[in-house]
Amino acid sequence: MAMTMAAAKSELILGPVPFHWSVETVRDFYFRIADEAPIDAVYLGEVVCHKRAPFFAPYLDEVANRLKAAGKRVVFSTLAEVMLPAERRLVEAVCAMGGDLVEANDVSALSHLAGRPHHIGPYMNVYNEDTLKFLAGKGAVHVSLPAELPANALRALGAAAPALGVSLDVQVFGRVPLALSARCYHARLTGRTKDSCQYACEADPDGLALDTLEGTPFLAINGIQTLSHSCLNLAGELADLQAMGITGFRLSPHSCDMVAVAEIFRTVADDALGPDEAEARLAALDPPGPFANGFFHGAAGCIRTGADRAQA
Amino acid sequence: MTAEKLTRPELVCPAGTPASLRTAVDAGADAVYCGFQNATNARNFPGLNFTPAELQAAIAYAHDRGAKVLLAVNTFPPAGQTDLWKEAIDIGAGFGIDAIIVADIGVADYAARRHPGQRLHLSVQAGAASPEAIGFYCREFGVKRVVLPRMLTVAEISGLHQQIPCEIEAFVFGNIGMMAEGRCSLTNYATGLSTNMDGVCSPASQVQYEEDAERNLTTRLGGFVVDRFACGESAGYPTICKGRYHVVGRTGAYHAFEEPVSLNLSALLPDLMRAGVTALKIEGRQRSRAYVRNVVAAFRKAVDAVLAGRDPEIASLLALTEGHRETQGAFQGKTWR
Missing domain, CATH: 3.20.20.70 (Aldolase class I)
Incomplete structure (x- = not known):
């Protein structure tokens, strides 16, 4: 399979920053992505907590313009969990930015975007070809699939997508979003609540480690979100994904060198670097956790499988 | 009233x-x-x-x-x-x-x-x-x-x-x-069985109970320790969002999500x-x-x-x-x- 690359060039996508980084950090991060990273599309915006959104708002235009000037497509992502008036207002405001520039991460956003071209984010439950077809009929032109989908489901979706005029991406790097809650766990840890959080999540640029009682690293807390401790790495599965009709590979930002991460995935996608060498180089970049690829293989998401690949 | x-x-x-x-x-x-x-x-x-x-x-x-x-x-x-x-x-x-x-x-x-x-x-x-x-x-x-x-x-x-x-x-x-329904892959992450696709949360087939010499009970899901109970303590079924964990900033076992x-x-x-x-x-x-x-x-x-x-x-x-x-x-x- 590894040698049968699809004819169309795969796109490298940078997902939104899921963490609460300082505004200077976020701005500089995107400036560097604009100037140096072989990324085709950048998804901007707050997807986890509406309370974080105002901080970066003053820099949004500047960052978006810099990324566009560097030839990157910019898409604005919406919140994954929408319930409170402030959350609803934020989603409405982002959706009002216009048509195919917006990625819906919940049905609230979809209700604003239906009828015009838009993107569907990985927090929407697009598990099957019927859902994909319905969403295409509402104007979806690109869908980022949920991280827990196994290869056989991805293959069926990849087969259905071209006739629907939809392109597909999957996350290939970074901690995997596993759950959302109405409660903020960073606030809980500090004896506060979501309303009085004082931005406790700011202290953990890759999420807060949650270890089992026998000391095994397990999960990571990010405000209302729970992520995997392990770091998804599908560098070894890129060729399979391409053959299935998945045309986009999504990197989820972390505090490690994401320009270097992007360069490695670009090289693998272009068939100029083998997965073992890619894995070794990625491991040297201090990723947020050990590599895992279980979901793709229909196994526990925490597992790293692949008999033909060297252990990192 | x-x-x-x-x-x-x-x-x-x-x-x-x-x-x-x-x-x-x-x-x-x-x-x-x-x-x-x-x-x-x-x-x-x-x-x-x-x-x-x-x-x-x-x-x-x-x-x-x-x-x-x-x-x-x-x-x-x-x-x-x-x-x-x-x-x-x-x-x-x-x-x-x-x-x-x-x-x-x-x-x-x-x-x-x-x-x-x-x-x-x-x-x-x-x-x-x-x-x-x-x-x-x-x-x-x-x-x-x-x-x-x-x-x-x-x-x-x-x-x-x-x-x-x-x-x-x-x-x-x-x-x-504790987690928003329909948007939780915690069980799948630990076990390979999906709440959304397979209809199971914390399936019994993936649960283990271990009792040590002092009769302390450890509960696991998919191999991960979800909680530990001292002898005599009322033990709960291991569900990830109700487990106890170690986290920086807290000493001891901590219900990170919910009691x-x-x-x-x-x-x-x-x-x-x-x-x-x-x-x-x-x-x-x-x-x-x-x-x-x-x-x-x-x-x-x-x-x-x-x-x-x-x-x-x-x-x-x-x-x-x-x-x-x-x-x-x-x-x-x-x-x-």
């Missing part, structure tokens, strides 16, 4: 088996909800749920006694396997089921197009918590009722009621997970009814018939008391939380978040 005019809410009760269904109906359920013996529903556990023939008989039993039957087809079919879900919809609709509870957009679309007269409810697994999201499902699929995620306060439910074109069903009693508590909104019944909640849902398709009988009977009495202008007798429900402390969860106010 003043004898104000309140609309009689529907008491929606769990039925894990045909026997439980009959028990719930006999105990005063206005409606029971159940599922087939496969991945099409979110309680896909061994020994639970209905064959098509059992469902047909159960519908007859319930209808003869004036109760409704709701069919949960509320998981998310993975691509290439949607036929099983379509079959579930077709069978339910063919039997004259009172409503089908759906979550997946593709499944909802199929049900709405293939069986245009069939009443649809939106499952809590769809995670629709805003007027925009709920309104979308109502517009697109003709959804008549939304089962609300357990994340809104009573005041927020009241506000929501004014802004949506469908009925509201709210959980009032039973086990509650093992059970939801009990019996004291809030009048408030929920005033907020416009049409249906009160009791969790527990995996529970015993005795549990179902006791909870349903207690809530039947409580709801009838509220309607008659009396204070509901709720003490008997406390004993049913089975060693768990009880909570009003998100319903009590914003500080829960």
Whole structure:
């Protein structure tokens, strides 16, 4: 399979920053992505907590313009969990930015975007070809699939997508979003609540480690979100994904060198670097956790499988 | 309490088996909800749920006694396997089921197009918590009722009621997970079985109990330690969102998400009814018939008391939380978040 690359060039996508980084950090991060990273599309915006959104708002235009000037497509992502008036207002405001520039991460956003071209984010439950077809009929032109989908489901979706005029991406790097809650766990840890959080999540640029009682690293807390401790790495599965009709590979930002991460995935996608060498180089970049690829293989998401690949 | 005019809410009760269904109906359920013996529903556990023939008989039993039957087809079919879900919809609709509870957009679309007269409810697994999201499902699929995620306060439910074109069903009693329903892959991350696709949360086949020489108990899911209990301490079933963990900034074992508590909104019944909640849902398709009988009977009495202008007798429900402390969860106010 590894040698049968699809004819169309795969796109490298940078997902939104899921963490609460300082505004200077976020701005500089995107400036560097604009100037140096072989990324085709950048998804901007707050997807986890509406309370974080105002901080970066003053820099949004500047960052978006810099990324566009560097030839990157910019898409604005919406919140994954929408319930409170402030959350609803934020989603409405982002959706009002216009048509195919917006990625819906919940049905609230979809209700604003239906009828015009838009993107569907990985927090929407697009598990099957019927859902994909319905969403295409509402104007979806690109869908980022949920991280827990196994290869056989991805293959069926990849087969259905071209006739629907939809392109597909999957996350290939970074901690995997596993759950959302109405409660903020960073606030809980500090004896506060979501309303009085004082931005406790700011202290953990890759999420807060949650270890089992026998000391095994397990999960990571990010405000209302729970992520995997392990770091998804599908560098070894890129060729399979391409053959299935998945045309986009999504990197989820972390505090490690994401320009270097992007360069490695670009090289693998272009068939100029083998997965073992890619894995070794990625491991040297201090990723947020050990590599895992279980979901793709229909196994526990925490597992790293692949008999033909060297252990990192 | 003043004898104000309140609309009689529907008491929606769990039925894990045909026997439980009959028990719930006999105990005063206005409606029971159940599922087939496969991945099409979110309680896909061994020994639970209905064959098509059992469902047909159960519908007859319930209808003869004036109760409704709701069919949960509320998981998310993975691509290439949607036929099983379509079959579930077709069978339910063919039997004259009172409503089908759906979550997946593709499944909802199929049900709405293939069986245009069939009443649809939106499952809590769809995670629709805003007027925009709920309104979308109502517009697109003709959804008549939304089962609300357990994340809104009573005041927020009241506000929501004014802004949506469908009925509201709210959980009032039973086990509650901490994570937004339909958006949790924790079990799949630890075990390889998916809550959304396989209909299992913390499946028993992946649970391990280990007792050491001092009779301390360790519980595991998919190999991960979820909790440890000292000898004599009441041990809970290992569910990731109710486990104890080590985290920087805390010494000792820490309930990072939630204590093992059970939801009990019996004291809030009048408030929920005033907020416009049409249906009160009791969790527990995996529970015993005795549990179902006791909870349903207690809530039947409580709801009838509220309607008659009396204070509901709720003490008997406390004993049913089975060693768990009880909570009003998100319903009590914003500080829960």
